Structures are given as structure tokens and as C-alpha cells.
Amino acid sequence: MYRKTILNNGIRIVTEHIPYVQSISIGIWVKTGSRDEKREENGIAHFIEHMLFKGTKKRSALAIAKEIDSVGGVLNASTSREFTNFYAKVLAKDFKLAVDLLSDIFLNSLFSFSEIKREREVIFQEIKMVEDTPDEYVQDLFSQYFFSDHPLGQPILGNYNTIGKINRDKLIKFFHSYYLNPYRIIVSVAGNLNHYQVVEAINQTLGKIKPNNKKEPAWKPPEIFSGVKIFNKDLEQVHICIGTKGFSQTHPSRYAGYILNTILGGSISSRLFQEIREKRGLAYNIFSYNSPFQDTGILAIYVGTSRNKFNQVIELIIKEIQKLKTKPLKESELKKAKDQLKGNLLLSWENTDVRMSRMATGELYFGKYIPLKKIRxxxxxxxxxxxxxxxxxxxQKKYLLLIALGGVKEKNIKPSLLEI
Incomplete structure (x- = not known):
């Protein structure tokens, strides 16, 4: 059973009672991410995420880790372009401990100078790790060039220059301005719970945050950039990301978009996987993915292939795209994609983490809960x-961008490669 309560200070609490499970998943979701950052402070939201696990007024970083481990639970966080979430998963009997831990790190983190200095080095290592992972790095490069100077194009981790200049004052100022804003906060809880007990526990902690006049962010939509961009690097493969303007979180055709992605490259039975890997052996890894945001989105394809197969692989991808544009799907393929999506959805519904996350994103983007039956x-x-x-x-060609990372040069690319 789904319930929603809004505290006096504006914080929204959404819960789903699942009586047959032993666990509870709880998340503090904040509508703040790298999209809110100025260019010179890029990476600050992710930096804050790290700092909230580095000690509070009553717990050291080690004490936080030991306390969640002592009950076999999970405590973690993630930062995206449009929101940040801090979450825990524990047995139902340990719900109060989870609330105490989450509210403590959210309200009482110290942001100590020594921990900031240490964590800055950790983030530098995280950036290096991404740069050394070309199949991940090329997707970051795609976002940067697709959205160009818009905040959506900034890497979530930031860069060496901006992270090096972020200090304690900047962290605290950003945190107080964007995170301690009740209108941006959603607490989502799923599992074997009592809604009224959840509301009481949250009201005693996060309910003390003072309301302010800053409501939800007024984001400006980005301008889309197309074309071809090559990043020459000595790698065994060429890593390619080719994509276009996708659909937003609330786009009326988003369900058609989910099916489009599933058929194009969303699974091992998809057209791209079968044509490029299974039939021709031109790649080990190829897939398509959606990245929807509040007012725009990305629909992209990733593939890694050898240098001498670069043009052939791109031509095959464009050929599959053309088929989707010119030839209607057969009913059998459409039904298979629908069954796959619904099956994935039902299987994921057995996980309290997933249900907690779906409630939160429904509230973030729609202001309401979207029932499973309605999605199906x-x-x-x-x-x-x-x-x-x-x-x-x-x-459309005006939206299409190709990013290649590896040992390929622009002179080796056919001029007509992106003609669709």
C-alpha cells in the first residue's frame, strides 16, 4: 500500500508497505545534482556525497561503517545530474537505526579539513579510474559534447582543476543552499513498515530543517550539438558512442521510447547485438541506452571494435536505425519487446531498493506515485x-553526434557516415 505525507516544512514522505518482506529500504532523495553546478564548481555535488560519510558530531567515519555493518545492512549514496540520494537497507527491526544514521550524516556532517583533503585525493583517483575505462569514459565525453556548455554536459565527478579548488566554505555553502531545502527533499521508504511510524521518525529528525523560499529548481533546457569528434588515444579498440536527442522523463512517447531502445540494442536479442556481434563478430560489447532528464534526454549506442572495422560498424548501426525509421515493426517483435520490458519490471519489483527508487523518481518528476499496473x-x-x-x-542528422575514443583519425572516416 502506497501512502504520502507532506511535513510542515515541505518535505515529502512516500512509503509502500510490503508485508511479506523482512527488509526496509529508505532513501533521502534531493533534487540537486551536477546540473545545479556552475562551471567553476563542477563536481561539488559528488564531493558533498563523499563528505557525508566522513564523520558527524557524534560518529566518526569508522563508527558509521561499523554501525551499519553490525546489523548486516547497506549504507550508500549516489549523485546524478539531477538528483542525489542517500540510502540504507536494513532488516525491518533496524529501521530506527537506519533513520538515525541517515539523518545524522545528512544533518550533522562535520566537513573537516583533514577529511576534505583526503577525500579530494580519493576523487582524483576516481576520475583517473573513469579515464582508464574507455567504454565508460567515451559516454562521459559524449554527454560533454552533446550538451556542450550546458551544466548537463559537465562530468558528475568534476575535473582535476575544479576539484582542486573546492574548499570547505564552498562545500558548506552549496550544501546549505541546495540540500537543506525541504522543497527539494523526498524521503522514500519501501518494505515491512508502518507509514505513521516512518512519518514520526522523519518528522523528529529532518522535520527540524527550516523551510525557505527557494522551491524546486528552474532549469533551462540545453542546446543540442551534433557532428563527429575524435579523441585519439593508443588503445587496442576504438570505443564509439553515437547518439541523438532522446526523450525526457515525462515525454508522452516515453513508453514507445523504452520499446525502441529494447529492440535497437537493449538486450542480447536486440537488433544491434544480433547483427554486429552474433552474425558478424565485429564487437564483443554493443548496446543502446536511454538517459532521460527533466526536459530532454539522450538515446545512444555504445560499441567497441577494432580500428579497421570502424566504418563498417558505424554503417551497420546507421542501417539498423534507418530500418526503424522506414519499416514498421512486426507484431511478433513488438510483442516480444513488450513482454521483455514487463518481465524485467516484474522481476525488479521483488526488490525493495527498486520500489523505493521508483517511488522517489515518480515524486521527483511527476509529483505522484505511478502504479505498476499503469506502467504495464x-x-x-x-x-x-x-x-x-x-x-x-x-x-535526425541535426541531432546525431558521434564520439570515438582510440586509434582512429578523422581523415579515415567516410564523410557520408552519419547520413540518415
């Missing part, structure tokens, strides 16, 4: 024409 019904309502129309809308 919306998937079933998608037609072959819907998928074809969306393909024609999204896959």
Missing part, C-alpha cells in the same frame, strides 16, 4: 506506428 498498461498500448514515429522524430 502503457507499455501494452504502444503500437508499431508509435515506435516508427518516435524513431523518425529522434533519429
Amino acid at each position: 498498461d502503457k507499455i501494452d498500448q504502444v503500437t508499431a506506428k508509435d515506435v516508427q514515429t518516435l524513431s523518425q522524430e529522434l533519429f
